[in-house]
Amino acid sequence: MKTVTLKRGLALALDGAPEQTLHDGPPIRHVAWQRPANTLLQPEEAVTEGQPVRMGEGLFRDRHAPQVRHLAPASGIVSRIERDSRQQLTAIEIRCDASMACRVERFAPVDNAHQLRDLLQRSGLWTHLRQRPFETTPPPDATPAAIFITAMDTRPLAADPAVIIAARATEFGIGVDALAMLTAGPVYVCQEKASRLPDRQCKRVQVVAFSGTHPAGLAGVHIQQLYPCDREHPVWHIDCQDVIAIGTLLQSGTLDFGRVIALAGSNVRQPRLLKTRLGARLDDLLAGQLRDTKNTDPICGSVFAGKHRRWLDRFDRQVVSSGMLSMRSGTAVSFMSKSGAKSGTRSGTRSGAESGDIQLNGFAAEPRFDRISALSMPAVPLLRTLARLDFAAAESMGCLDLAAEDLELHAFVCPVGNDYPAALTRCHRQLTGHP
Amino acid sequence: MNLPEWRPGHTSGNTPVTSPLTSVWQAERIALLWLLALAPAVGFAIWQEPAGWLRTAFLVALLLQAWQLLFRLMLPPAGALFSIQDLVHALLFALLLPVDFGIREIVFTVSFGSVFGDRLFGGRGFSFLNPVVTGMGFALFTFSSTSSDIPLSAVPIAALLIPAIVLTSVELISIRTLLGILASAVFLLAGSPGEAASWQLEQSSTLALVALYLVTDPAAGGSTDASRFAHGLLFGVLAMVLLHADQDVLAAAINAALLASLSAPLLDHLVVQMLAYRRGQRLLLQRRAVVDAVMAAGKEGRSPAAGPERDQADV
Structure with missing residues (x-):
């Protein structure tokens, strides 16, 4: 090997830190299909609100790739359909009904x-x-x-x-x-x-x-x-x-919508691995699991750049609830209260990234970048090409191997709070030729 | 291959958040560490020449602050009202400015360094020059006839040892740059051991100050392991060459730092080109391996994969 x-x-x-043993998760009453990121998707003939669907049934047809199906992760009633400002389908929530049978399709x-x-x-x-x-x-x-x-x-x-x-x-x-x-x-x-x-x-x-x-x-x-x-x-x-x-x-020959996630963080009563299902609603998943339910805002995904979500995304493998996060001694991080973190520079740039306008606050070239970076290229020149919009150079340095998650750590240690994941996404957008 | 159209697929109800963690390495805290690292040198300077040195330092700090405010008014929002980094630059200016500079010379030197080495390009992290090096380079070029080139104070090299260790251990400066400088010094002085012994305290102190606090500035140096070492080496060699060319020690050190800074992007570029070339070669090898595998499979009368055009692939 x-x-x-x-x-x-x-x-x-x-x-x-979660106890590394598998536990059954709480009952999930709502699940949702969510739009995959970075994918061309034009749904048609979608289900409507109030319509019963069975697990494994198609929710809609994608005009661009009709052969790729998007299936209901549970049986129940379609309780909510969400669209964004451009009227694009973003989520379909299903209220689970255990009495309804699955769509039995033996593949x-x-x-x-x-x-x-x-x-x-x-x-x-x-x-x-x-x-x-x-x-x-x-x-x-x-x-x-x-x-x-x-x-x-x-x-x-x-x-x-x-x-x-x-x-x-x-x-x-x-x-x-x-x-x-x-x-x-x-x-x-x-x-x-x-x-x-x-x-x-x-x-x-x-x-x-x-x-x-x-x-x-x-x-x-x-x-x-x-x-x-x-x-x-x-x-x-x-x-x-x-x-x-x-x-x-x-x-x-059967579909498996079960997934295991790590429920962790100092605000969790018993941090452990939970067997749950794809697209589970976070409210159902976290019912009775948290110490403080009021002053918390659980995040899905990595602690470096997780997101607040209502349902688990298909790629989420951890849910962290920390409330006022505490720190073990000897680590090079400090924790701010949520309000503090939101008013900080970093979140300012992050929200700018969503609207496509990324503000980079100068460029820090400290040797520390190289210590945390496991990329095959030296980190500082790559980050510099991203910051200076030199996309051809970024491509020659291997930015095509990377996704936003690979630069989360660089953004975390950046002293001026530059949002490198967003800069990489912008670079990819330019390189695909679809600004 | 047709690339799929990129479209941001934000799922509704998902608000992107910042990490609940915040690194302790904020810009102002880093500047504070630099300030602490300057403490021994500043202490010696104050001890030797309290009134004169403090007056110069105060004047420089005031000037830098004035430029900071002016640029903030002209180009909002350009940074904070007050920055610790400016204080660091003020102390470095005060440690290096020659003893016989009048107020006029100081104003020109500091203003040139601050405006052209820093603020015109958008502040720290946007320019590739250190403002102190830029300003001092300008001063030594412009006022060379009027100055004696002796700095206000002389700091023993031993007093710089602890800051050097602290700054390298927290990786604010690269140990490779320092090693490059040391390597060049050892190599060049090995040829003429008598020369180093003949140096005055002022000379060695000035060289060490410039090497530790200005050449290692990560914003003005190399940004890969190899180019950091090469940058240090280049500074050392240039400083020795300029000393041999009968420049005095301050001018030699500053000019060497300036030239080394100017060539740092080139050094970076060379290293990156080399790494990109290696990456290209590796991709080429990978492609050949895939073609070989397909050819070999074709000879055996089977297809190893995979696409829709290869229906009867062997499992």
Whole structure:
């Protein structure tokens, strides 16, 4: 097994680390389908409010990719349909009804890559794949040069994927072998050094161990280390839990909408791993779980740049509720109250990023950037190209391997609060030619 | 391959938030650390020449503050009303300004450094020059006939040791730049050991001050490991060459720092080009490997993958 040792990174010890054992989550009464980011999607023939739907039924048809289906993650009544200011469908919420039966569709076993591709698109699992460059859902006819399976998570307060995989090793193995059909190139299973996954039969599947602190577990780091991509040779990456869902689909022919998330943070009564489901409403998920329910605003995703959401996103693997966050001694961070953080420079630039206007406050070139950065290129010149809108140089330096999550740590340590994830997104937008 | 159109897919109800964590490395705290690192040198200066030195430092600080206010009025919102970084620059100016500079010379020197080395480009982090180096370079060029080039104070090198260790250990300055400077000094002085011994305290002190506080400025130096070392090395070599060319020590140190700063972007560019070339080569190798795999599979009469055009792929 190949081992990659990363010496650079940032280890944060935060209070409220989750106990790494699987627990059943609270009952979920509402789930939602949410629009995947960075994807061209033109829904038509969508369900209407009040309409009953069964788990596994299509919610709408996408005009651009009719073969990729978007399925209801639970049976119940469509309770809410949300659109943004441009009238684009953004979310469909379903009030779960346990008495309603699932739509029983036994997906037939697959024999070749074409059938597998078709199966993934019909079952909605296609939208769990992400393609780089540009971190989009892959086009239905795309072929990757390599596939990365992320079986590790180094973000603070994250769940250990090894625990989740250990509980469903067979399905994971089937999923990995199946993904190898989709590419002629290598399939990398990236895991932590300590956990050992069984070697696969297919020679193109390589288990690679990454040792090091965050960001050693990010797909961008794996891609830069093992198989950098460019426009003509995109790579895909997928989370290990989605691989398990693919394995389940292939093994039993049924859809698996269950996911495990880490519920963590100092405001959580019992930080632990919860079995819940895709798109679960946060109010249901957190009922009875928090110490202080009034002065808290739980975030989904990484503690460095999570979001306030009403429902879990398909890629969220942790929910952090910290209230007034406390700090363990010896870490290089201080915590501000929520109001303090919102009035700070950093959030000012972040909100500017949403409207497309990114204010960069000068450029800090301290050597510290290099210590936390595990990118294959020196961090400071890359960040400088992003700050100075030199997109061609950024492309030659490998910004196509990266997604916004890979620069969250750089924004965190930036003394002038520059929003590098937003700058990278802007760069990608320019490079795709769709400003 | 057709790239999919990029469209921001913000899901409704999801407000982007900042991290609940905030790094302790805020700009003002970093400037405060620089201020602390200057304490030994400032202490010596005050001890040697209390009235004169404090008067100069006060005047410089006042001037920098005046420019800060003026630019804030002209180009709002350009920074805070008061910045600790300005105080750091004021102390550095006061440590390096020659002893016989009058008020007129000081005003011109500091104003040139502040305006052209810093504010016209948008403040710290936008320019690639250190304002103190810019201002002093201008002064030594313009007022060279009137000045004796001896700084107000001389600080023993030993007093700079602790700041050097502190600044490198928290990675505000690069140890590679310092190593580059040391390497050049050792290499060049090994040839003529008598020369270093003949130096006065003022000379070694000035060189050390410039090397530690001005050359290592991350905003004005290299930004990759290799270019940081090369930048330090270049400063050392240039300083020695200029000293041999019979420039006095302050002019040699400042001019060397200025030239090294000007060539730092070039050094960065070379390193980045080399790394980008390596990346390109690696991508090329990867492509060849994929083509080889497809060819090999074709010879064996099977297709290893994957796309919709290859229906009967082997599983």
